Amino acid sequence: MxxxxxxxxxxxxxxxxxxxxxxxxxxxxxxxxxxxxxxxxxxxxxxxxxxxxxxxxNYSTVQERSDYFLHFMNSVILSLGSTVLGLLIAIPAAWSMAFVPAKRTKDVLMWMLSTKMLPPVGVLVPIYLIFRDIGLLDTRLGLVIVLTLINLPIIIWMLFTYFREIPGDILEAARMDGASLRDEIIHVLTPMAVPGIASTLLLNVILAWNEAFWTLNLTAANAAPLTAFIASYSSPEGLFYAKLSAASTMAIAPILILGWFSQKQLVRGLTFGAVK
Amino acid sequence: MATQHSRAAARTMISPAVILLLGWMLIPLGLTIYFSFLRYNLLMPGANPFVGFENYAYFFTDPAFWPAVINTLLLVGGVLLITIVGGVLLALLLDQPIWGRGIVRILVIAPFFVMPTVSALVWKNMFFHPVNGLFGQLAKGLGFEPFDFLAQAPLASIILIVSWQWLPFATLILLTALQSLDSEQLEAAEMDGAGALSRFRHIALPHLARAITVVILIQTIFLLSVFAEILVTTNGGPGNASTNLTYLIYAQSLLQFDVGLGSAGGVFAILLANIVAFFLMRMIGKNLDL
Incomplete structure (x- = not known):
C-alpha cells in the first residue's frame, strides 16, 4: 500500500x-x-x-558575414585571461588568509566582498574616460583588466572557502615527517587545493564569458566578445531569425556545457558561504 | 603556530590583491564624486567649472528621474516576486523523487548560463515579435489580435526576460537549502498527522527563510544593475517606459556625454546599492566564523 x-x-x-x-x-x-x-x-x-x-x-553564413570567429576568440581570451590573472593574484591572498589568519582577516575579506557590490554604472564615467585617455578602449587588454578586477572578490572568496577545508593537521604531520616547506606546498597542499582552484576557475570563466555591462560599454569592433557581437544583431539583422539563432547557439553552447558541470560551485561562489 | 616570519609572508601574499582592489574602488569612486561637482560635458570642451550640487539638482528634477526610480523598483520587485515564489515551488518539486532528476535539474538551471544579450534578443524576436514571434503566432492561431509586447508592455516584458534568467539561480540556492533540511523532522511531523501544507509552513519555510533572504539580497544587487536586456530590447523606451536608473545614467553619460550629470547619478546609484549591500554583508559576516 x-x-x-x-x-x-x-x-x-x-x-x-x-x-x-x-x-x-x-x-x-x-x-x-x-x-x-x-x-x-x-x-x-x-x-x-x-x-x-x-x-x-546559417552557421557558415554567420561566420562569413560577421567574422564570428574573431569575437569567439575575444570571448575566450577575455574570460580565460581575466580568470587566470585573477587566480594568480587571488591564490596567494586566499592562501595566506586561510592558513595564517590574522585578527583583521575577516574585515579584509568582508571589505573585498563589498567592492563587488559597487554598481558598475556608478563608476562607468571615470573608467570610460581613463580608458579613452590611455588608449584602452576597445582593447582586449583593457577588458581583461576590468573583468579581472570585478571578479577578483568572488575568486578570492571562493578560494578562501575551499582552502579553509584543508585540514591544518596534515601540514603538521608532514612537518613531523621531515617535509620541507617546499615539499609541503608541492606534495601536500597543492594536490588538495587543485579541486577548489578548478571549481573557481570554472565558475569565473562562466561569469566573465557572460559579463554584459563592461563588454558592451568598453568595446567596439576589435575587442568585442560574443556578448557585444550578439547585441549588434538587435537591429535590423535580428529579423533574420535563423542566423540570429545560429549565432546565439554558438555563443551559449560552450558555457551551457561548462555550466552544467558547475552547479554546486555556483551556489558556493555566488552566496559567499551564506547558504550551505 | 604563526610566527613573525609567516605573518610577514602572509602580508606580502595578500598585498597585491588588496592594493588592486583598493585602487579599483578608490580611483573611480573618487573621480565619480569629483566629476559630479563639475559642469563637464564631452561635447563642450573647455574649462569644467565647479558647480556645487547643480548636477544633483538636475538629476533629481530630471523628468526622467522618477519614472526611472519607479521602473527600477518595479523591475527589482517584479523579478524578486516571480523568482522567489517560483523558486520555492520549483525547489519543492525538484526535491521530490523524480525519474531523470539530474536531467530535469540541468534543464531548469540552463537559462542562468545564457548571456544576457542572447536571452534578450531571443525573447525579443522569437517570442515577443507581434508577427513572427511565437506568442504572436499563437495568438493568431487562437484568433486573438497580435500583441506587441515590447511596445505595449515594455517593462513587464523585460521583467519576464530577467525573471527567466534568474529563476534558475533562486531555485538552485533554495534547493540546496531544502536538501539540508532534516528529513527526520519532516517524518516525525508527518507521523503526528501534519498535512503537507502545514509541514511546509511550519518546517520547510522557516528553514528556507535564511536562504530566501540571501537570494533576495544577492539578486537585488544584480537587478539594480540590469542593463544589457534593456539596451538590446527597448533602448529604455518607448519614451521612458522601460528606463531604469542604470540605463538612465548610462544614457546621460555615454549618449548625451554629460559627464557631470551622469556622475551625480552614479553617486546616487552607489548609495542605493550600499543600502542593500549593508544588509547582505551583515548576513554573510554572521555566517563567517573566523
Whole structure:
C-alpha cells in the first residue's frame, strides 16, 4: 500500500517536473532548433517544430558575414585571461588568509566582498574616460583588466572557502615527517587545493564569458566578445531569425556545457558561504 | 603556530590583491564624486567649472528621474516576486523523487548560463515579435489580435526576460537549502498527522527563510544593475517606459556625454546599492566564523 502511494507520487512529480523543466528550457531549445532552419522556415506560420529541412547553412553564413570567429576568440581570451590573472593574484591572498589568519582577516575579506557590490554604472564615467585617455578602449587588454578586477572578490572568496577545508593537521604531520616547506606546498597542499582552484576557475570563466555591462560599454569592433557581437544583431539583422539563432547557439553552447558541470560551485561562489 | 616570519609572508601574499582592489574602488569612486561637482560635458570642451550640487539638482528634477526610480523598483520587485515564489515551488518539486532528476535539474538551471544579450534578443524576436514571434503566432492561431509586447508592455516584458534568467539561480540556492533540511523532522511531523501544507509552513519555510533572504539580497544587487536586456530590447523606451536608473545614467553619460550629470547619478546609484549591500554583508559576516 505504502509502496503504491510512493510510486504514484513519483509519477505525478515526474510528470510535473519534466513539464516545467521543458517549459523553462524551451526558449533555448527553440533557438537551437531555429538555427537549423532556413530563414523562410524560421518565420513560417504555423511554426514547424521538428519536421523541416535541417540545414547547417546559417552557421557558415554567420561566420562569413560577421567574422564570428574573431569575437569567439575575444570571448575566450577575455574570460580565460581575466580568470587566470585573477587566480594568480587571488591564490596567494586566499592562501595566506586561510592558513595564517590574522585578527583583521575577516574585515579584509568582508571589505573585498563589498567592492563587488559597487554598481558598475556608478563608476562607468571615470573608467570610460581613463580608458579613452590611455588608449584602452576597445582593447582586449583593457577588458581583461576590468573583468579581472570585478571578479577578483568572488575568486578570492571562493578560494578562501575551499582552502579553509584543508585540514591544518596534515601540514603538521608532514612537518613531523621531515617535509620541507617546499615539499609541503608541492606534495601536500597543492594536490588538495587543485579541486577548489578548478571549481573557481570554472565558475569565473562562466561569469566573465557572460559579463554584459563592461563588454558592451568598453568595446567596439576589435575587442568585442560574443556578448557585444550578439547585441549588434538587435537591429535590423535580428529579423533574420535563423542566423540570429545560429549565432546565439554558438555563443551559449560552450558555457551551457561548462555550466552544467558547475552547479554546486555556483551556489558556493555566488552566496559567499551564506547558504550551505 | 604563526610566527613573525609567516605573518610577514602572509602580508606580502595578500598585498597585491588588496592594493588592486583598493585602487579599483578608490580611483573611480573618487573621480565619480569629483566629476559630479563639475559642469563637464564631452561635447563642450573647455574649462569644467565647479558647480556645487547643480548636477544633483538636475538629476533629481530630471523628468526622467522618477519614472526611472519607479521602473527600477518595479523591475527589482517584479523579478524578486516571480523568482522567489517560483523558486520555492520549483525547489519543492525538484526535491521530490523524480525519474531523470539530474536531467530535469540541468534543464531548469540552463537559462542562468545564457548571456544576457542572447536571452534578450531571443525573447525579443522569437517570442515577443507581434508577427513572427511565437506568442504572436499563437495568438493568431487562437484568433486573438497580435500583441506587441515590447511596445505595449515594455517593462513587464523585460521583467519576464530577467525573471527567466534568474529563476534558475533562486531555485538552485533554495534547493540546496531544502536538501539540508532534516528529513527526520519532516517524518516525525508527518507521523503526528501534519498535512503537507502545514509541514511546509511550519518546517520547510522557516528553514528556507535564511536562504530566501540571501537570494533576495544577492539578486537585488544584480537587478539594480540590469542593463544589457534593456539596451538590446527597448533602448529604455518607448519614451521612458522601460528606463531604469542604470540605463538612465548610462544614457546621460555615454549618449548625451554629460559627464557631470551622469556622475551625480552614479553617486546616487552607489548609495542605493550600499543600502542593500549593508544588509547582505551583515548576513554573510554572521555566517563567517573566523
Amino acid at each position: 505504502a509502496r503504491a502511494v510512493t510510486t504514484n507520487r513519483k509519477v505525478v512529480s515526474t510528470v510535473f517536473g519534466w513539464a516545467i523543466a521543458i517549459l523553462i528550457f524551451f526558449p533555448i531549445l527553440w533557438t537551437i532548433l531555429t538555427s537549423f532552419k532556413t530563414e523562410a522556415e524560421a518565420i513560417a506560420s504555423p511554426p514547424s517544430f521538428l519536421v523541416f529541412d535541417w540545414t547547417l547553412e
